[in-house]
Amino acid sequence: MNDMAEAPKPLPACPICGKPQVKKLAPFCSSRCSKIDLGRWLNESYVIEGSDSPSAEDLEDQ
Ligand SMILES: [Zn+2]
Structure with missing residues (x-):
């Protein structure tokens, strides 16, 4: 028998x-x-x- 089955831990x-x-x-x-x-x-x-993406310029740089 599986008495040692994982105990249900209460999640936060x-x-x-x-x-x-x-x-x-x-x-x-x-x-x-x-x-x-x-x-x-x-x-x-x-x-x-103004939520423009500065990463666009970074991509050009590479
Ligand atoms: Zn929720």
């Missing part, structure tokens, strides 16, 4: 919606929440003015 809750997080998407429960968090982070940390 998703910081966005509070649902149990998914390992693959940790610490979030879904890619949606991950995007929401990213959006919040960007809004709080950056003020995106």
Whole structure:
């Protein structure tokens, strides 16, 4: 018998919606929440003015 089956570890809750997080998407429960968090982070940390991509010039340089 398989008494030593893996014990179900309670996963930490998703910081966005509070649902149990998914390992693959940790610490979030879904890619949606991950995007929401990213959006919040960007809004709080950056003020995106004209969001043109500077990497385009970098590519030309190579
Ligand atoms: Zn979530």
